[in-house]
Amino acid sequence: MPNGNTLHEVLTAVFQVRNVNEDPEVDNPELCVLLWQRALQPERGAWSLPGGLLREDEDMTTSARRQLAEKVDVRGVAHLEQLSVFSEPNRVPGVRLIASTFLGLVPLDADPDLPTDTAWHPVSALPRTAFDHGVVLTHARTRLAAKLSYTNIAFALAPHEFTMSTLREIYCAALGYQVDATNLQRVLGRRGVLVATGATAPPGPSGGRPPALYRFAESRLRVTDEFAALRPPG
Amino acid sequence: MPNGNTLHEVLTAVFQVRNVNEDPEVDNPELCVLLWQRALQPERGAWSLPGGLLREDEDMTTSARRQLAEKVDVRGVAHLEQLSVFSEPNRVPGVRLIASTFLGLVPLDADPDLPTDTAWHPVSALPRTAFDHGVVLTHARTRLAAKLSYTNIAFALAPHEFTMSTLREIYCAALGYQVDATNLQRVLGRRGVLVATGATAPPGPSGGRPPALYRFAESRLRVTDEFAALRPPG
DNA sequence: ACAAAAGTGTTCGTGCTACACCCATGG
DNA sequence: CCATGGGTGTAGCACGAACACTTTTGT
Known part of the structure; x- marks a missing residue:
C-alpha cells in the first residue's frame, strides 16, 4: 500500500495569559488557548486548534504562520516551535491526515481581533474539542510548563x-x-x-x-x- | 498550490556504544550510529540514515520499526522516540519529501548482523552524509545527551x-x-x-x-x- | 501614623562534585 | 604484601525555598 492520499496538516496550540474576568478591573489571569468552532461535519460544534493543510511550496513553520494569519495578527505570536507529529491512520475518520503540531505564544499585552468563530478559552474550562486536539493541547501545556523551568x-x-x-x-x-x-x-x-x-x-x-x-x-x-x-x- | 506529490519519509538515528578498536581486547568504547551507503543517485556513495516512505496504513513509529527491520534485528532497538520534522521544500532535490526523524538506541551487548551496505560509524569520524542527514544526526545526539541528564x-x-x-x-x-x-x-x-x-x-x-x-x-x-x-x- | 506593595537579607535544606580513604581480589 | 580496581565517607559548593525584615509610596 503506497501512499496516495496522505495529507499533511499543521495544528498550532496558541497560548496567552489573559484576564478571565467579566470586570476588567478585577485581576484574574489564566492561561488561555485559541480555538475555533467547527461549522461543518465532522465534529460540528466542537472546537479545533487553528491550522490547515500544508502546501507544497512551504515548510511547516511557514505553514503554521500562514494558517494562523487567518485567525490572529501573527505579529502577536512571539514564539513558535514544533511539537510532535500525530500520525495514527485513523486519527481523523475517512481521510489519512498526518498532523504536525506547534506551540505558539502570544504576549500578555496583545489583544488581537478575532473572527467570529474563534475565541480564547481558559485551559481550566475547555469546551468539547475535535478529534485528538485535546491530546495535542495537553502535550503543548506540558511542554510549555517544562520549558518555563529551564529556558x-x-x-x-x-x-x-x-x-x-x-x-x-x-x-x-x-x-x-x-x-x-x-x-x-x-x-x-x-x-x-x-x-x-x-x-x-x-x-x-x-x-x-x-x-x-x-x-x-x-x-x-x-x-x-x-x-x-x-x-x-x- | 494544493498538495499532490508530497511524500513522507521516516528516518531514524540509531545509536549504540561500541568498542571501536581493531583489537577486541583493548577497550575503546565510542558512540556509533547506523548508516547505509547509497548505491544510486542522487548522493551516490554518501551515507544515509535508515528509513523509508511511510505507508498509508501505519503510524510513524510502526513505520520506523518496519524500516529498521531491513537493517538490524529490531528486537535490539530498546528505545525509539520521535524527534523533529524536516520539511523544507527543497531538502531533497526533485521531490517534495518530508522527513519525520526518530532516535533509536541499541544496548551495548547487542551485535546484530548487518547488510553489506550498512555499517556502524563512530560519531567522532562520520563519513559524508546525504542530504540533511548530518543535521538530523546532530539533533539526535543533542537530544540523547540532554535526556541522559534528566531521564x-x-x-x-x-x-x-x-x-x-x-x-x-x-x-x-x-x-x-x-x-x-x-x-x-x-x-x-x-x-x-x-x-x-x-x-x-x-x-x-x-x-x-x-x-x-x-x-x-x-x-x-x-x-x-x-x-x-x-x-x-x- | 498606618496600610499596602515592592524589594532585600538570611536561614535552611538539598543535590551534586571532588577527593580522600577503605575494601577485596590476583599475582 | 603489594598493585589494581571497586566502593564508601565526607567536606564544600551552588542553588533554590521560605520567610522575616526593610523600603517606598498613598491616604
Whole structure:
C-alpha cells in the first residue's frame, strides 16, 4: 500500500495569559488557548486548534504562520516551535491526515481581533474539542510548563516591559501553581535572562512602593539551565 | 498550490556504544550510529540514515520499526522516540519529501548482523552524509545527551546487567566527556533508577575487587529530574 | 501614623562534585 | 604484601525555598 492520499496538516496550540474576568478591573489571569468552532461535519460544534493543510511550496513553520494569519495578527505570536507529529491512520475518520503540531505564544499585552468563530478559552474550562486536539493541547501545556523551568521562554508570554508582580502572575497562570516573586526574580536574575530597565511603574491606587520595570535580555529561545546533573567536569 | 506529490519519509538515528578498536581486547568504547551507503543517485556513495516512505496504513513509529527491520534485528532497538520534522521544500532535490526523524538506541551487548551496505560509524569520524542527514544526526545526539541528564534513558544503551565501570563508559561515550563513576552511582541510586542485583562479576585479569552488578529498575523512559527550578510549593 | 506593595537579607535544606580513604581480589 | 580496581565517607559548593525584615509610596 503506497501512499496516495496522505495529507499533511499543521495544528498550532496558541497560548496567552489573559484576564478571565467579566470586570476588567478585577485581576484574574489564566492561561488561555485559541480555538475555533467547527461549522461543518465532522465534529460540528466542537472546537479545533487553528491550522490547515500544508502546501507544497512551504515548510511547516511557514505553514503554521500562514494558517494562523487567518485567525490572529501573527505579529502577536512571539514564539513558535514544533511539537510532535500525530500520525495514527485513523486519527481523523475517512481521510489519512498526518498532523504536525506547534506551540505558539502570544504576549500578555496583545489583544488581537478575532473572527467570529474563534475565541480564547481558559485551559481550566475547555469546551468539547475535535478529534485528538485535546491530546495535542495537553502535550503543548506540558511542554510549555517544562520549558518555563529551564529556558527563557517566558519572554514570549510577557509584555516588552513588566513588573515582577506581572511576571509572577504569568508564571502562576502558565504553571498552575503559586510561584514566589522573590525567588523568581533571583532565579531569572542569576541566569541573566532578566534585566532591570531602571524605570519604575506608578504604584497602584492603594499606594505601595513603585515597582521596578524589567525586560527579558533576549527575545529568542535560549536554554538557561542545561545540566541538572552530570555536568561536564571543571 | 494544493498538495499532490508530497511524500513522507521516516528516518531514524540509531545509536549504540561500541568498542571501536581493531583489537577486541583493548577497550575503546565510542558512540556509533547506523548508516547505509547509497548505491544510486542522487548522493551516490554518501551515507544515509535508515528509513523509508511511510505507508498509508501505519503510524510513524510502526513505520520506523518496519524500516529498521531491513537493517538490524529490531528486537535490539530498546528505545525509539520521535524527534523533529524536516520539511523544507527543497531538502531533497526533485521531490517534495518530508522527513519525520526518530532516535533509536541499541544496548551495548547487542551485535546484530548487518547488510553489506550498512555499517556502524563512530560519531567522532562520520563519513559524508546525504542530504540533511548530518543535521538530523546532530539533533539526535543533542537530544540523547540532554535526556541522559534528566531521564533513565541509559537503560536502552546498557546491557541488562552491568558494572558501574561499564555504565560509566557508556555515559562517557554518549556525552563526550569524563563522568565520575562514584557520582554517577549516587545520582542514579538516589533517583531510584538503578538497583543492585546482589551478584558480582569476576575481577579483571590484573586483580581488583569484584564489581557489583546493577540493573535499571525500569526499561521504559521515565523523567527522573523534572523541575530544576520553580518547583511547585510544598 | 498606618496600610499596602515592592524589594532585600538570611536561614535552611538539598543535590551534586571532588577527593580522600577503605575494601577485596590476583599475582 | 603489594598493585589494581571497586566502593564508601565526607567536606564544600551552588542553588533554590521560605520567610522575616526593610523600603517606598498613598491616604
